[in-house]
Amino acid sequence: MTTAKGRATGLRTQLWATGHLLRSRMIGPMRPDRYVGMARILRRYGPHATTGFALAANRRPDGIGLIDERGSLTWQEIQERADALAVGLATLADGPPTSVAILCRNHRGFVDAFLAAGRLGVPALLLNTGFSGPQLADVLEREHATLIVYDEEFAGLVADARARIEGLTEVLSWVDDETATREQPPAELLIDAHRGERPPPTRPGRVVLLTSGTTGTPKGATRSGGGPEELAAMLERIPWHGGETVVVAAPTFHAWGFGQLVIGATMACTIVLRRRFDPEATLAMADEHRATGIAMVPVMLERIMELPAEVLDRYALDSVRFVTCSGSRMRGEAVVAFMDRFGDKVYNSYNATEAGQISVAAPADLRHASDTAGRPVTGTTLRLVDDDGNDVPVGEVGRILVRGASEFDGYTAGDTKASLDGFMVSGDVGRMDADGRLYVVGRDDDMIVSGGENVYPVEVERAIGELSDVREVVVVGVDDEKYGQRLAAYVVPARTEAVSPDDVRAHVKSRLAGYKVPRDVVLLDELPRNASGKVVVRDLPGVGS
Template identity: 45%
Template sequence: MILTHAKKAVSKAASKATVAVQSAAVLYRAGLADRPDDSIRSLLAVHKVGPFAGVISIGAHRNPNAVAIVDELGELTYGQVERRSNALARAWSQRGIGAGTVVAALCRDHRGLVTTMAATGKLGARLLLLNTGFAKPQLADVARREQVSLLVYDEEFTELLDAVDPDVERCLAWVDTERPADSLESLVAATDGAPVPAPERPGGFILLTSGTTGTPKGAPREKTSPLSSAQLLDRVPLRRDYPMHMAAPMFHGTGLSQVLLAFALGNKVVLRRRFDPEEALRVVAEHRCAVLVVVPTMLQRIIDLGPEVLGKYDTSSLRIIFAAGSAIPRDVVTRTMDIFGDVLYNLYGSTEVAVATVATPEDLRIDPSTAGKPPVGCQVRLYDNNDAEVTEPGSVGRIFVGSGLSFSGYTDGRNKDIIDGLLSTGDVGHFDENGLLFVDGRDDDMIVSGGENVYPLEVENLLADREDVLEAAVVGVPDEEFGQRLKAFVVLADGAEAEAEDIKAYVKANLARYKVPRDVEFLDELPRNATGKLLRDKLTG
């Protein structure tokens, strides 16, 4: 028994060492670890103030005059962002904000949010990133639960603050009118931007789950090993001198992770407060962006502009279109690569597990619906309902993930299911014979209709393949005879016409009889949140 445990311990240690070596090699290829002195300085900076403030400080040391961000107000260099965040940290410190304080940001993508992210790290505060699509009740519930002391917000969200405890301090990050004396920009302008003392421990982020079924839960992101960055670079060839257009919101894990990597590489990041598909193309063309970061609904809106609009902009500089946040319809995948070339990378993960798999263009050419393969440092396994591992290709199981970026539990003390040290994503899926992962649906989306297990996602993907269908959602609704039945909600493409019977006949011709929706309802659009995630609870039977 003792010998067996010893062998397992040795094997585990050897596996960790192998992953560490592989991760270091990935970082070297990307340009993050090419000089030993630079690497040591980076490690120390991240250790002191956390990853976000750390990479800004390193960028300011390495090349202070390099452009870090571009927003509607113009350019800011790494040196300027460093001094701005020093000034803001000092101003807030004088107001009692420090280690352990929770600062919330209700902001769109702009310089004020970037400055806030860096300043909270330098103070040792925790930054709660709020969804800009929040309604008053959600904002009030989350602010109360997370014990927010300071709320940083854009002027357009002022009315939402009525629901927040008046004892919570406020700070305007973006104003469309005259700048008040206590705004973020005024504090920065009036305060010394010299370096501030390092906190006892670095600050961290609190990301929120999508909240598609209720009040979003808080998922802390504390300090992690810099080697974990390899998970996002192993299968996505992000490199130095790759200007990025961050179209996705930075309050979401997708935006946060990618802008963090861009800053770590010393690259320029172009931000826009609101997404507009044609403006995104213009930004890529003007700044010769090599990277475009989007959520899938943004990608669909871009390719739906049509050849005439798409042809107006030179997007040949694009090397990576990075998408995450929800499943990408098959036709959107193929159309994107037909228009822009083989540059699409689709990340599958969650707020809790961070990275699970990445589908490269090569993977997506094999099958547009694949979620790809795990990068270095990630484990993905499938388990049945008895917690036994599922290894047979094509067999469906619950998806569990392990990595250095997985969270350690929600802020309310709860956690996801854990098996063998791996965390549940809440999804079910299968591997094919090539080791590619396919997500078949949410574990709790499965319905039992007439004794048959049905995952609505399979039907959704089939309907989305139709040229006359822009997007589709399929849900289970109660049925007296069969227990549950499927209902489809369909958004037709511009100018297309179809009847409910056409939709049913199409499914019947391609899938088993029990997967045919009994009801079909046509909508102008599907309900989604700010990151493009489908709000299934808004679809009523």
């Protein structure tokens, strides 16, 4: 039974959320019929990823919703394309597919496919564009995919998967020559053939996001939306405004980039996409379209700051109010350099595919400590505990537990995240400072036990990263017969022969305890990364099986 105290708390939460939605102009003056349409959409779709696109079309049907390398689309055109593609997909086999797998880069075809899956009421499986052939086949097989929409550049990968998966229906998304004859139908032809048609109404299917899978096969994850409170918690920290323009450079198949795409639609912002990330092109798009926000992953910000000064000088980013990053750890020096040049506009978000947004570091937080993940967002509670489940003191490292506004529905394989006293075990470890800022030290299973001593790689990486001649570094544990594990540092020099393994070891020894000095220092031209910018540990020399 709901108590009076509970009702009062719920009312305060609703008022708080409404205030932030109003201030961000997500809710604003509209014709009465628009409000009626909004209510109808919310009843039909509920808190789903497709809801924001429908709301934007109701609110700004003739407003520009998306800009990519093929031009622009209004919000109404986006809805009409989704309807037409859904009808087209349902005609390709014996009735609608049981799921729609999507292997697309950042462009309109990705949006078409995931909205069409929603129209058909079937799961949309967002696939990593950096998959190898065996990984793609493994995921398609595990998730029982019956139809895949993919960019033509991935035809070879799909052909490999086809050999293992019988009856897989294929549709091409981005093609360079739409007039060429192909065995697989291009999505654009299906849209043209069924323009003006609509599929039967149904509740939208779930969106299946994949974990990064940097150490193993990615897992499929689904999460129940937290409603307006979850959106308001983000708007409280990051200055999105409705109806403006946002560049989404982060890959849209990844939880972070997909979330930014959905938020942009929900805010009826014009979303600017480009298939492949290019550091200078991202700056150019922001200036050309007078964007007020840019969403990217940390390595993208780092690549921008590696551009020559004369290139950076061409762009002002004076219209930009926020650059929001997430997905992996940010290099502090790159964050500071970006803010020194373009202003205090960087917001670092700590998220998890399973938990959504956990904390945000605002520019003031990053000025205080460039490696902080910031403070928990409203509605999210954190605990840091030891191996026995006891809270650790301020400043000490513990496992990060999360309880937020949205619920993790579990992995598609049937398993779920561990929990403790109603909190989800994030799998990360970190510490809190006296001001309530969170610092993520690494993954729980990243800890290296070498000769009986516990070492978290991030502190060694930070020490090595202090060297001006080091561009990038990752530290991992490798098997060792004598010590159980030993530290191995993989270093990308800033320039050829700029730093030696002995230089690296000597610097770490001058900063940290002797047992934290890496015995192996391997110089690489680049670190193996997936499409979302995370280092793929299994692909490092001497690590992968």
